[in-house]
Amino acid sequence: xxxxxxPAVWLPWSFAALMGxxxxxxxxxxxxxxxxxLLMPLADDAEKDRLxxxxxPFWDANETWLVLAVGLLLVAFPPAHGxxxxxxxxxxxxxxxxxxxxxxxxxxxxxxxxAQKKLWNGAFFAGSLMASLSQGFxxxxxIMGLTWTLPHVGFALLTAVFxxxxxSFIGAAWLIWKTEDRLQARAIGxxxxxxxxxxxxxxxxxxxxxxxxxxxxxxxxxxxxxxYLSPLPILSVGLVVFLWWQLSRMPLRNDRWSWTPFAxxxxxxxxxxxxxxxxxxxxxxxxxxxxxxxxxxxxxxFIILLGTMFVLPAIxxxxxxxxxxxxxxARALRYD
Amino acid sequence: xxxxxxxRIQFGANISFHILFPTITIALGWMLxxxxxKFSTTGESKWMDAYMFWVKIFALSFAMGVxxxxxxxxxxxxxxxxxxxxxxxxxxxxxxxxIMTAFFLEAVFLxxxxxxxxxxxxxxxxxxxxxxxxxxxxxxxxxIVLNSWMHTPQGYELIDGVVHATNWFEIVxxxxxxxxFVHMMLASGLTVAFLIAGVSALRMLWGDRSxxxxxxxxxxxxxGAALIPLQILxxxxxxxxxxxxxxAKVAAMEGNWDTGPNVPLVLxxxxxxxxxxxxxxxxxxxxxxxxxxHKMDGVVPGLNDxxxxxxxxxxxxxxxxxxxxxxxxxxxxxxxxxxxxxxxxLRKYGADSMPKLALYAFAGMSFSGWIATLAGWYTTEIGRxxxxxxxxxxxxDAVSDVPAGMVLSTLIGYLVIYGxxxxxxxxxxxxxxxxxxxxxxLPTRNFxxxxxxxxxxxxxxx
Numbered sequence: 001x002x003x004x005x006x007p008a009v010w011l012p013w014s015f016a017a018l019m020g021x022x023x024x025x026x027x028x029x030x031x032x033x034x035x036x037x038l039l040m041p042l043a044d045d046a047e048k049d050r051l052x053x054x055x056x057p058f059w060d061a062n063e064t065w066l067v068l069a070v071g072l073l074l075v076a077f078p079p080a081h082g083x084x085x086x087x088x089x090x091x092x093x094x095x096x097x098x099x100x101x102x103x104x105x106x107x108x109x110x111x112x113x114x115a116q117k118k119l120w121n122g123a124f125f126a127g128s129l130m131a132s133l134s135q136g137f138x139x140x141x142x143i144m145g146l147t148w149t150l151p152h153v154g155f156a157l158l159t160a161v162f163x164x165x166x167x168s169f170i171g172a173a174w175l176i177w178k179t180e181d182r183l184q185a186r187a188i189g190x191x192x193x194x195x196x197x198x199x200x201x202x203x204x205x206x207x208x209x210x211x212x213x214x215x216x217x218x219x220x221x222x223x224x225x226x227x228y229l230s231p232l233p234i235l236s237v238g239l240v241v242f243l244w245w246q247l248s249r250m251p252l253r254n255d256r257w258s259w260t261p262f263a264x265x266x267x268x269x270x271x272x273x274x275x276x277x278x279x280x281x282x283x284x285x286x287x288x289x290x291x292x293x294x295x296x297x298x299x300x301x302f303i304i305l306l307g308t309m310f311v312l313p314a315i316x317x318x319x320x321x322x323x324x325x326x327x328x329x330a331r332a333l334r335y336d
Numbered sequence: 337x338x339x340x341x342x343x344r345i346q347f348g349a350n351i352s353f354h355i356l357f358p359t360i361t362i363a364l365g366w367m368l369x370x371x372x373x374k375f376s377t378t379g380e381s382k383w384m385d386a387y388m389f390w391v392k393i394f395a396l397s398f399a400m401g402v403x404x405x406x407x408x409x410x411x412x413x414x415x416x417x418x419x420x421x422x423x424x425x426x427x428x429x430x431x432x433x434x435i436m437t438a439f440f441l442e443a444v445f446l447x448x449x450x451x452x453x454x455x456x457x458x459x460x461x462x463x464x465x466x467x468x469x470x471x472x473x474x475x476x477x478x479x480i481v482l483n484s485w486m487h488t489p490q491g492y493e494l495i496d497g498v499v500h501a502t503n504w505f506e507i508v509x510x511x512x513x514x515x516x517f518v519h520m521m522l523a524s525g526l527t528v529a530f531l532i533a534g535v536s537a538l539r540m541l542w543g544d545r546s547x548x549x550x551x552x553x554x555x556x557x558x559x560g561a562a563l564i565p566l567q568i569l570x571x572x573x574x575x576x577x578x579x580x581x582x583x584a585k586v587a588a589m590e591g592n593w594d595t596g597p598n599v600p601l602v603l604x605x606x607x608x609x610x611x612x613x614x615x616x617x618x619x620x621x622x623x624x625x626x627x628x629x630h631k632m633d634g635v636v637p638g639l640n641d642x643x644x645x646x647x648x649x650x651x652x653x654x655x656x657x658x659x660x661x662x663x664x665x666x667x668x669x670x671x672x673x674x675x676x677x678x679x680x681x682l683r684k685y686g687a688d689s690m691p692k693l694a695l696y697a698f699a700g701m702s703f704s705g706w707i708a709t710l711a712g713w714y715t716t717e718i719g720r721x722x723x724x725x726x727x728x729x730x731x732x733d734a735v736s737d738v739p740a741g742m743v744l745s746t747l748i749g750y751l752v753i754y755g756x757x758x759x760x761x762x763x764x765x766x767x768x769x770x771x772x773x774x775x776x777x778l779p780t781r782n783f784x785x786x787x788x789x790x791x792x793x794x795x796x797x798x
Contacts, residue, residue, distance in 0.1 A: 057447030060402055064435070064443045070409045071435045074420055075428025082417025086736045089414050093746045096407045097753055103403035104757055107396040112764050297500050300425040304432045311436040315444075322444050325455050333451050335391055 007302065012295035014305060015076035016284065018312075019069055024273050026065035028170070028266050033059045035171020037102060037128025038164065039190055040121060047183050048121060052106065054178040054330035059106065061319060063099065073284075076301060077294035080284040087146040091134040098130025110333075129164065136163030136201075143209055143276075145286045158204060165197020170269065173261035178330045180255065188250050191261060195247070198265070199240060202272045206233070209279050213287055216279045229278070236271045239264050340735045342743040343415040348717075349747065350407050352710055353754040357401035359709050362476055362521070363528035364394050365469030367555075372462050385548035386555075389772055390532070393765055395450050400761065402443065407750075415743070416724075418734030423499045423725055426492055426507055427482055434478035442471035473521070480520055484513035486725045487716070488581045499728065511581055515574035516716075522567040523712065526671060527705025529563060532556035533678070534702025535769050537695040542773035549772075550687035553698075557682060560675035568668060572627070578716075579628055582726060583637035584650070585719030588657035590624045591617075592638045599624040599636035604662070607654040612640065652721040660715035667708035674701055703762070 004010045033055040043051055055062075074081045085092055101123045109120035140156030141148075172194055175187035210217040220229060243264050246257065282290040295301065368387055375383035409431075412420055420427060448456065448464040456464075491506030492499045501507060533556025539549045579586045587593075591602045591614050601623020605614035625634040642651035674697055681694050724731040 057451045060399070060446055061440065061443035063402060063406060064439045067406055067409050067439060068435050070413075071431055074409065074412055075424065075432045078420035078424035078428070079417075081413040081420060082736070085410060085413030086417060086738055089738055089742060089746070092410050092414055093749065096410060097749060099406055100403040100753065100757070103399045104760070107399045108760060108764060111392060111396060111768060112760070113767055296428055297425045297498075300429050300501055303429045303501070303504065307429075307433055307436060315436065315440040318444050319440070322447050325448060325452055334454070335388060335395075335450055336453050 007298040008295070009292065011298050011301040011305065012076070012291040015072060015295070015301060016281070016291045018308065019072040019076065020273075020277050022065050022069035022072060024270060026062070026069055027273065028269050029058070029062040029065060031167045031269065032170045032174040032262070033062055034102075034128045034132050035167040035169065036174060037124055037171070038132060038168040039171055039175070039187075040125045040128070042190060043183075043186070047186070049332065050179060050183055050330060051175065052109070052124075053333045054175060056106075056333045057322060057326045059103075061322065063103070075304060076296055077284050077289075077291060078296060080289055080291075080294040083285050083289070084142070084146065087148075088138050088141060091137045091141070095131050095134035095138070098127045098132075098134065100127070102127030102131060132164040132167045133160045136160035139163060139205075142286060143205060143212060145212060145288075155204075155208060159201065162197050162201030162204060165194050166201045166269075169194035169198050170262065170265040173265045176250065177259045177262045180329050184251055184255075184258070188247060191243075192247050195240075195243060198268060202236065202268065205272065206275065209276065215287070219279060229275075232271055232275050236268060239268050239271070243268075337740065337744070339738060339740045339743055340732050342740055342747060343735050343738075344731065346743055346747045346750065347411055347415060348714075349750055349754065350404070350411055352713075353750075353758070354401065354404040354408055355709065355713065356706055356758070357397045357404065358472065358476070359524050359527045359705065360397045360531065361394060361401055362472045362524040364390065364397065364531075365465070365472050367528055367532070367559075368394060369462070369465045369469050370555075372465055376458065376462065380547075382547035382551050385546065386552045389548070389768070390552075391450065392768060395446075396761065396764065398442075398446060400757065405439075415736050415738065416734045417736050418729065419724060422497065422729045422734065423486075426485060426489075426499055426501050429501075429504075430478055430482040430485070430507075434475055434482075438471045438475035438478060442468050442475065445471065476520060476524075477517060480517045481508050481510070481513055484516045485510045487516075487578075487720055488512040489725055489728055494728075499725075512574070512577050515570065515577045518570045519567070519574050519712075522563055522570055523705065523709045525563045526560060526567060527709060529556050529560035529675070530671065530698075530701050530705050531703065533560060533675075533698045534700070534704075535765065537690075537698035538702070538766070539769050539773040540690070541692070541695050541699060542770060544773035544775070545688070546775070553687050553690075554682065556698075557675055557678040560671060561679045564668065564672045564675055568672070571665075571668070576628065578719075579637070582719065584639070584642045585652060585657065585716070586628065587637045587639045587642070588652050588654045588719055589661040589715060590628075590636060591654065591658045592624060592636055593640050595635065595638040595641050597625060597633040597635050598622050599628075599634075599638075601627065602658075605658075607658050609649075609654050650722065652719045657715050657719045660711045660718065663711035664708050664715060667704050667711065670701065671704060671708070674698065 036051050036055050040048055040051060070081075073084070105120040105124040105127060109117050109124060112120060137156045137160040140159030141152060143159070144152035144155055169191055172187045172191035176184055176191060179187060210220050219225060243261060246260055246264070250261075251258070280286060282292065284291045284294050368391055371383050371387040371390065375381075375387065445464040445467040449461065449468050452464060453461050485507055488511040489499075490510050491501065491503035493502050494500075532552050536549050536553035536556060540553065575586065575589075590599065591605050591607050592599050593612055593614075598621070600619035600621050602614065602617055602619045605617040605619075607614050622632045624636050626632055628634065628636055639651050639654065642649070644650055678694060678698065681690055685691065720726060722730050722732070724734050
């Protein structure tokens with residue numbers, strides 16, 4: 001335990017990194033399948049089935065990253081878990097109800113009597129919307145330091161809308177990759193319509209974060225940090241320009257480059273997220289509790305880390321296997 | 337009502353709703369593996385038909401288990417921050433291991449198990465089915481370890497009021513864990529056995545005489561008949577273990593107020609906690625002593641031993657534990673009667689001409705496993721009160737300070753959604769059974785099949 005220096009330092013750091021990674025993977029993976037749910041009302045009946053088919057084999061596992069992220073917060077930083085989740089009591093409730101509705105309607109729409117299908121399609125959309133909005137709201141509240149004041153709630157409402165549109169964008173990007181012909185063409189249109197959510201969302205968060213605290217402001221706008229960090233905004237702008245240009249000339253012949261919007265969207269999410277992580281480190285509850293203060297006992301963290309080193313590669317391995325098995329364009333879901 | 341009671345009800349509601357579905361998926365996963373292996377070895381299409389029918393119910397139950405499980409991981413923080421702050425060093429690693437070794441395994445291979453049959457080799461599909469079943473069992477193991485540790489904690493030390501782990505072997509193999517794990521696995525097996533028997537009986541009542549439904553009925557009855565004696569035995573052992581470590585719970589289960597020998601077995605009563613006596617008691621003399629100590633004059637603990645000097649009650653609320661236990665036992669007895677009766681009828685008439693009355697009985701008992709499981713969990717969990725972790729952390733010290741109104745409004749929200757979803761769930765199972773009974777094509781006749789011919793007629797997810 002002491003090989004890497006003080007375990008009370010490197011263990012919390014490792015867990016913050018692991019938790020950060022899980023949240024990022026969650027946001028990208030469940031982001032696209034929540035996004036596909038958000039696009040449901042725009043699709044006709046046959047397309048709806050294909051939309052659901054494109055995420056069918058993956059969504060269960062995608063949501064498990066949320067459980068892992070919250071689980072890591074819970075096990076590694078127990079006091080922070082309590083403070084954050086009691087502060088976000090209502091949005092968490094809305095998100096959970098949304099996720100429940102979504103997961104259930106996913107199955108029900110295919111198994112309940114045909115007459116109910118419309119209802120379950122509606123519930124699928126409503127659940128996706130509730131989950132996306134509440135996640136965006138929580139993001140905004142977190143940035144604002146988890147205090148319920150009118151301006152903070154206003155900001156959180158904005159981020160709620162932006163993240164929701166952002167999710168629908170990455171969902172559309174996923175569909176460009178996983179569908180073909182008419183549906184793909186429509187997905188390109190949806191992506192064009194949703195890119196502003198991503199831009200405004202990232203923009204709003206980037207602008208707001210430094211002004212929440214002077215600590216964060218100084219972390220960004222001082223020399224030489226400013227120079228080291230400059231690739232982050234530059235790359236982001238580059239990706240946005242690339243997306244704009246790529247979407248305007250899609251679809252390409254032979255379906256070439258159809259994966260690029262999704263990859264670029266993933267890149268954007270990652271950059272924005274990296275920037276946020278940089279801003280808030282070392283705090284887990286913004287400006288109140290650091291990861292080092294909130295961490296569990298080193299012995300317990302070590303036990304978890306030991307298991308993680310063996311299990312996480314396996315999880316990543318069979319997750320990739322699953323995406324490989326279900327590669328290519330989405331086909332109708334069937335059990336045989 | 338205050339935040340504490342409302343939070344308890346809310347957690348109870350959430351976990352009750354959640355456990356319904358794992359109780360089905362844990363054993364149904366193994367059952368599906370059985371169907372699949374049976375098909376692979378015999379080549380009889382009836383097994384694949386059974387697989388295809390039950391895999392839908394599995395998928396539905398699994399989805400409901402996943403989403404209601406996500407709720408659980410948040411409830412710790414939203415309503416019970418004191419739990420992780422005090423025992424996080426023990427609970428954390430156990431939960432982390434559950435997520436990492438079980439949740440991902442189940443969730444990823446579920447995709448391959450459900451939708452991958454035409455994309456991978458048959459043995460890979462069978463392996464995926466195995467891994468899903470194995471994952472659900474691993475998940476049961478870890479969560480039962482944690483739950484059992486909350487009943488019989490050991491292998492820790494308290495430093496400044498916070499639990500620190502000292503011996504992981506003692507924590508994992510804490511005294512009540514083996515009993516609780518076996519009891520829960522068998523409960524899941526029985527739930528699935530009666531669900532399969534019940535739904536198959538329903539299909540037969542609707543005129544379904546396919547080979548697959550008859551085989552499923554037989555499998556259900558045999559499994560139920562085989563597991564119920566084991567469950568009664570396991571329950572008895574579990575009770576003796578509880579007597580040793582949580583005597584107050586046993587006293588509440590038995591409705592016994594005074595410690596002493598020759599304690600009767602109370603069959604029915606209305607326990608009155610204020611008067612500290614039972615009303616309308618119907619009892620078998622010496623019964624409780626005999627069951628709990630295997631001696632007529634064995635000493636059984638009484639509730640009055642668990643009252644503080646100034647009159648504060650240190651034992652669990654009696655009525656819910658008392659009735660929960662009786663509902664569980666009564667359901668178990670009904671299961672014993674029906675499954676063994678069913679066995680006799682199967683021998684006499686065969687699955688083809690089972691008496692209608694028996695089919696109705698099985699159909700009526702389709703969800704009896706849920707009732708017994710919930711009643712059993714209420715018994716053991718309410719029986720741990722006022723402790724959250726026996727002797728270490730009391731429930732009232734762990735609750736959050738969220739306003740009661742907020743807890744109440746979200747509680748109502750959860751209850752409405754859960755009520756509707758349970759109805760929808762049972763409705764869909766009935767609908768699928770009716771559809772199958774009418775002989776509407778199950779897309780399975782030529783399994784294994786490659787490519788995607790005649791997809792158009794199918795619903796996705798079917």
